[in-house]
Amino acid sequence: MADWVEACGVDDVEEEDVIRFDHGGRTFAIYRSPDDEYFATDGYCTHEKAHLADGLVMDDIIECPKHNGRFNYKTGVARGAPVCVNLATYPVKVEAGKVMIQIG
Amino acid sequence: MEKKRDYSLVGESTRIAIETGLASADWYHTDVPRKAMKELMQRSDGPAIRDTIIWIVAILGSAAGIAWFWGTWWVVPFLLVYGVLYGSSSDSRWHECGHGTAFRTRWMNDAVYQIASFMLMRNPVTWRWSHARHHTDTIIVGRDAEIAVMRPPDLLRAALAFTGILDFRYSLPTLVRNAFGSISPDEKSFIPEMELHKVVTAARWHVAIYVAAIALALYLWSFLPLVLIGLPRLYGSWHMVLTGLLQHIGLADNVTDHRLNTRTVYMNPISRFIYWNMNYHVEHHMFPMVPYHALPRLHELIKHDLPEPNPSMWHAYREVWPVLIKQLQYEDYFLKRELPPTAKPYRDEFHALTVPAAAE
Numbered sequence: 242m243a244d245w246v247e248a249c250g251v252d253d254v255e256e257e258d259v260i261r262f263d264h265g266g267r268t269f270a271i272y273r274s275p276d277d278e279y280f281a282t283d284g285y286c287t288h289e290k291a292h293l294a295d296g297l298v299m300d301d302i303i304e305c306p307k308h309n310g311r312f313n314y315k316t317g318v319a320r321g322a323p324v325c326v327n328l329a330t331y332p333v334k335v336e337a338g339k340v341m342i343q344i345g
Numbered sequence: 346m347e348k349k350r351d352y353s354l355v356g357e358s359t360r361i362a363i364e365t366g367l368a369s370a371d372w373y374h375t376d377v378p379r380k381a382m383k384e385l386m387q388r389s390d391g392p393a394i395r396d397t398i399i400w401i402v403a404i405l406g407s408a409a410g411i412a413w414f415w416g417t418w419w420v421v422p423f424l425l426v427y428g429v430l431y432g433s434s435s436d437s438r439w440h441e442c443g444h445g446t447a448f449r450t451r452w453m454n455d456a457v458y459q460i461a462s463f464m465l466m467r468n469p470v471t472w473r474w475s476h477a478r479h480h481t482d483t484i485i486v487g488r489d490a491e492i493a494v495m496r497p498p499d500l501l502r503a504a505l506a507f508t509g510i511l512d513f514r515y516s517l518p519t520l521v522r523n524a525f526g527s528i529s530p531d532e533k534s535f536i537p538e539m540e541l542h543k544v545v546t547a548a549r550w551h552v553a554i555y556v557a558a559i560a561l562a563l564y565l566w567s568f569l570p571l572v573l574i575g576l577p578r579l580y581g582s583w584h585m586v587l588t589g590l591l592q593h594i595g596l597a598d599n600v601t602d603h604r605l606n607t608r609t610v611y612m613n614p615i616s617r618f619i620y621w622n623m624n625y626h627v628e629h630h631m632f633p634m635v636p637y638h639a640l641p642r643l644h645e646l647i648k649h650d651l652p653e654p655n656p657s658m659w660h661a662y663r664e665v666w667p668v669l670i671k672q673l674q675y676e677d678y679f680l681k682r683e684l685p686p687t688a689k690p691y692r693d694e695f696h697a698l699t700v701p702a703a704a705e
Contacts, residue, residue, distance in 0.1 A: 258383065289369055289481055297386040297634055299449070306634050308477045309445045321451075322470075323477040325537055 243345040248281065251338050259303060259314075261294035264344065269331065270294050271340060272314045274301065279333045280314050281342040287312075287319065287326035349676060350486045350598075352495050354534040358487025362599070367485050373602040373692060374631055375650040377643075382632070385639045385646075388449035392638040393441075396618070397457060400438070404430045408573055415569055424572070428581025429619060432509060435464035436585040437621035437637075443473055446636040447621075463551055466516035466578055468523055470543040471532055478535045480633055484598045484606045490535055494594050496676040498669045503590065509582035516578070520555075523548035588612070588620045591658065595665035595672075595680045602691055603630040605681065609644065609654040610661045627651050650689060652682035 248262040254273040261284055262269045268284030270293040282303070286293055291307035298304075303314040310324030317328040332343040351358040362368040377385075407430065410423030439461035441447040442454040462469035475490040482488035494503055505511050522529075526545050528536070536544060558574040568576075588610075597605040604627060612624040623629060625640040628647065635643050648654070655661035664680065671678045684690065 288477075295382075297383070297388075299388060304445070304634065306632075308480055309633060311445070322473050322540065325539060 243343045245334070245341045245343050248333075248340045248342045251279070251335060251340055254279070254340070257298050257300075259294050259296065259298050261292055262342070267344075268292065269342065269344075270303070270314070271333075271342070272298060272303065274298075274315070279335060279340050281331040281333045282312070282314050282317055283329045286310055286324065287328055288324045293328075350496055352486060352492060354487060354490060354531045356487060359534075360487070362482070362485050362487045367599055367601065368482055368488050370482075370601045372483075372631075373604070373689075375647040375689075377632070377646060381646060382635075385632070385643050386634045386636075387639075388446065388636060389638075390449045390453065392636075393447040393453070393457075396621070397438075399618075400430065400434060411572065412569065415567075424580065427573075428577045429584045430581070431464050431577035432579070432581025433584035433588075434619040434621075435461040436582075436589065437619065437623055439465055439467065439472070440476070440623065441621050441637050443476055444633055446634065462547075463554065464578070466513070466520060466551070466575075468520060468544055468547050468551070470540055470547050471523070471536060474536045474540065480630065483603065483630055484593050484596070484600075486598055490531065492593070492598075493590055494669075496598070497673050498594075500669065500673075503669075506586045506590070507583045509579040509586075512582065513579050520548045520551050524552040584616070584619055587658065588616060588624065591655075591661045591665070592623075592626045595668035597679045597681065603627050604651055604684065604688075605691060608661065608682075609651065610658055611654050611656050612658060616658070649685060649687040652684055652688075 246264055248269065248271050249260060254260050254271055256273055256277060257275045259270050259272045262271050270282050270284045272280040272282070274280065282293065284292060284294060286305040286307065288305065288310045289307060291305050293303050293305060295306040296304050297306070298314070301313050301315050302311050302320065304311050305324065308323045310322070311320040312318065312324060312328045313320060314328070315330070317330040319325055319327050334341050353359065404427065407423045407427035411420055411427055414420040414423060438447070438457050442458035442461065445451065445454045447457065448454045459469055462472065479489050479491040484492060486492070502511060523544050528541055528544060532544070533541070555575055558570045562568060562570040591608055591610050593606055593608065596608060600606050607627045607630050609627045610624045612620065617624060621637040622640045623637070625644045628635070628640050628643045632643060655664065668678065668680045
């Protein structure tokens with residue numbers, strides 16, 4: 242059974258931005274979209290080990306800070322070179338002002 | 346003199362770089378608050394559309410001048426302008442659009458990237474991946490596919506680079522080889538297998554256009570089509586080499602701090618337009634997400650942590666020349682640039698392992 246884990250407060254992430262969340266030896270990226278929805282993916286780029294939380298969120302895209310590889314952070318789909326492998330995504334819910342992610 | 350460095354991407358230096366952790370290492374970054382960095386990273390179509398319109402108008406205008414004055418001495422200034430726009434400024438457009446930072450709109454980046462790749466005789470697929478490697482492993486011997494001047498330096502080769510001859514001699518046969526489906530072991534070392542077929546397709550398109558230009562030249566019985574398509578790579582690449590060589594030449598290799606292996610040089614506004622602000626090269630390597638038009642602002646923000654920039658290209662070449670001469674005898678020699686008192690120190694405890702003798 243996958244656990245719901247508190248990642249951050251709803252105001253810890255600015256609109257159209259991302260923050261890093263470490264849990265259980267793993268790293269995740271928590272996104273707040275321009276329309277105020279929250280999403281979660283693995284924290285590292287699938288191309289090379291770079292923290293996506295240092296990248297740029299534009300609409301539904303996260304751009305990796307190292308080589309500008311792009312993913313749709315809502316679906317995890319890689320959107321062109323140099324990223325070819327999709328990003329893992331995780332279910333997210335907001336409860337009592339906290340962003341919770343379900344980690345398998 | 347024994348040559349120590351193996352610049353092959355599948356050789357002894359590659360093995361050592363991977364084993365010692367130099368490959369895909371964590372690099373030094375100057376601390377920049379997230380809010381400031383987010384602002385600097387913001388994309389906008391405006392500056393690049395403006396610059397691209399100027400660029401295209403200047404290219405078409407100078408091409409029209411060449412065609413109009415063809416056969417007279419009046420053609421020379423137009424050749425000078427067209428050559429530099431075609432053979433040099435295409436490099437910075439290729440570079441910035443390859444990063445996807447020039448425009449906010451993706452297709453605009455891709456369109457200019459493809460056009461500039463053609464102008465440079467660069468396979469757009471191969472070079473996208475080689476440049477990703479250049480950013481992962483900047484001037485790491487055996488890993489970086491874009492080291493312009495290897496050690497010990499071949500000064501004749503460096504001088505000939507200004508004519509474009511060597512690059513032409515490498516680029517054209519590479520395109521033809523790729524068009525026939527041949528990918529070298531070095532290319533395979535940084536291009537994922539799933540992308541290899543795209544290398545061949547892109548090369549075939551480029552070769553087809555060159556064949557068409559040659560056919561047109563034969564039909565018209567005139568060199569004019571080739572002077573406009575292909576040959577500017579020879580007579581117009583000098584500015585690209587003039588600015589590009591300074592990026593890393595004479596500085597450290599096998600380090601993980603861009604302040605040690607990359608150079609920022611203040612340049613005149615015309616060169617900065619041609620080069621799209623890549624004279625702020627330390628800043629670009631540290632933060633490749635920042636678009637070219639925001640690099641001067643990034644420079645102001647982090648210059649307290651960087652070596653003093655060279656005040657001009659002339660100054661930078663004067664500084665690097667004696668270093669190159671010394672490297673002829675002692676290839677480990679390099680220029681270790683001083684940091685200001687406000688900067689965080691170089692991580693000597695790590696670099697001392699791989700740089701046995703630094704020049705002060």
